[in-house]
Amino acid sequence: MTPAARLAAAIDLLDVILSAARDNGPPADRLVNDYFRARRYAGSKDRRAIQDQVFDTLRHAVSLSERLAAVGLAATGRTLALCALDDAETADAEGSGNAALFAGPHATHAPDAAEAAALAAARALPADRLSATARLECPAWLADHLDLDAAAPVLAALVGRAPLDLRVNTLKAEPEAVRAALAEQGVTAVPVAGTATALRVDPPVSLHQSPLMRDGAVEVQDANAQRACALAAAAPGETVIDLCAGAGGKTLALAAAMANEGRLWAVDIAPQRLKTLARRAAIAGVTVAETVALPATGKPRLRWLGAHAETADLVLADVPCSGTGTWRRSPELRLRLDAEWLDELRQRQARLLDEAAALVKPGGRLVYATCSILAGENDAQIAAFLDRRPDFALADPAGGPHAWTPDADGGDGFFAALLVRCPADA
Template sequence: MTPSARLAASVDLLSEIKTLSRKPADAIASDFFRERRYIGGGDRRAVSSLVWDVMRSWYRLSWHLSLAGAEPTPRLLAGACLLFQGTTLKELTEQFADGRFCAGALSLSERNVLTRLKTGALVTETMPLSVRCEIPDWLLPELQQTFGETLEQELTALSETASLDMRVNILRTTREEAQSALRQEGFLTTPTPLSPWGLRFKGRVSVTSTAPFKDGRIEIQDEGSQLVAAALDPAPEMRVLDYCAGAGGKTLALAMMMQNKGHIAACDVSEKRLTGAVKRLRRAGVHNVERHLLVSGDKWTKRRAGSFDRVLVDAPCSGTGTWRRNPDARLRLTQVDIDELLEKQAAILDKAAALVKPGGRMVYATCSILSAENTRQIESFLARHADFRLIAPQSSSLPHALRDCDMISLTPYRDGTDGFFAATLERKE
């Protein structure tokens, strides 16, 4: 594709993302490229790169365009982003060309707006704090309470490109052997500093085509997610419940820690997600997992009350800790969403608590950085359940600094992971 065609595709994809504002951008992009199979791998990466650069700087680019007297249309957002990245106005005008597979020439008003942009620095001190930090205005007080003096550093890290982390499946190999196998295929990795099973890639890579991925030696999983599974500290002889299993990412990590022994029940309310876990379980060589679809009126949970040694509640949440990977999510989030999530999380915690045996443990986890979903949710749970207490995980799979934390909080700026929270709750004997 020519630069003009790449720009046209980027503008088209941005238009679809803006139109389908409640649908995740990665799902929209997947459909977009599936319908345009003529776009090759290199062109797809170039288009995605520009689109995600725009999404990561949406508030800042919109602020600059507003100063220049314009609304943030997909064409202007893409053009402004390229200008701030060093493209000259002359080069940009040439890319906005007429013709087939092109975005069309800039109108006089568009050219005037882009000419008025002050393209020295994307981030300026005159910006409102929420714009500078790429967050909605209404969320600023909550995040100031969470991070205090490190607010800008933390939120700046959330606007950067995320690393690609792998969890090595020690049922099939070792971290060293997996790293060597990837190196032989031309992929350089470094061991993750916190997880004993993690490998981190440099730059954008397609790991799903590698032999270690295809034969189940590695699995895509952020280091923070690996540590959440480690906090549960399951043993081979235990009965373990992954209550919100989804597609089974943490289920796989738990099965690995249990050496494929004991019994894991992976539950979810989505049949599609549970079905998607089957292929992953087979590829990893995991066979100690039972899948169960949670439906209204189901007696499955009542029959298993108080029977699990370990219960993982990877609760549905705002996903604010994953904004590096899903920058569009910050544009969709509303206070109503948060209020509904808080109610749902509390209900899930109460139901899951009934499944923990006396002396057993439950780990409540989110990929959120909001105190309302994390520490305050735990405080509310403990006020409702006198038969539970908050304890430190003490898992040998966790780094020493995290073993004594009764509530684990991970952030991109401080820890190099996605934003994660985990609290270990023990049911009293």
């Protein structure tokens, strides 16, 4: 594809993603995959270049939108993409810019003089003219839910690109053997400090065709998500429930920690995600996991929860959340989240936490986790829960819940709290 065709494709994708963000449609990564599935002619380098441009633009969409608004332009796929370029690349049709970006049958049209002037003015707007939230690529309304000064290093880190982390599947391989196998493929992977199974691929490369991926020896999983699983300390022979299993990344990590011994329930409201989990489990050599599709509410859910009340040694509740800790990977979430949705998420989180607690046997453990950096979804939920359930306590009151952040730990923003239910005779 020509540079012009790549730019036009990026603009098309941005429009689709912006529309989905407004209408609560599919996530950006799925839309990108669907877009290229329908355009097989795009080579791997073209796909990567277009995806990088789209996601880099989305990571800066808050500040770009404020710049555009300041000069009277609406934030569209076209204006965001062009504002993210430099003046020389987007000079008007009569100017001396990079004509190749606007030439050819698949190109977007060159800016006219007025549009080019407005874009140049938007880019030239001094950073100190932007709002404090825009400078941090944070939606303005979230200022009521964050200490911006304290969160500034985290928010700054969330504007960059995420690393590629792998989880070594100890049912099939050991970390050093995986590192050696990757080195033979010309791939450098280094252990992530403070984890037993995480390797960081640096520089990131596609491993979809690697025998290690095909054979289930490794899975892509953020290092901080792996830390949350390790905090759960699942052990062979235990009864474990992954209450919000999704497509099963943490279920597979729990199964490996259990050495395929015991009983592991993977529960989710989406049957399709559980089908994906089952396929992944087969590749990973996981035999202990049993999937359970439960509706979000209603009698079937209540019956299953009642039948398994106080049976689990460990329950992991990695609850639906704002995803603010994953803004590097899912930058469109900045545009999708609003105050009403956040309030609904908090209510759902509290309900799931109560459901999870009812499944824990006396003396058992409960891990509450989110990929959020917002206190209202994290520490505040734990504090309110402990008020409701005095028979639970933090396993390590001195250490408290754990909050891992991209500026400090490199991985996604992730929160996890390990709670223990008091023994029956306590």
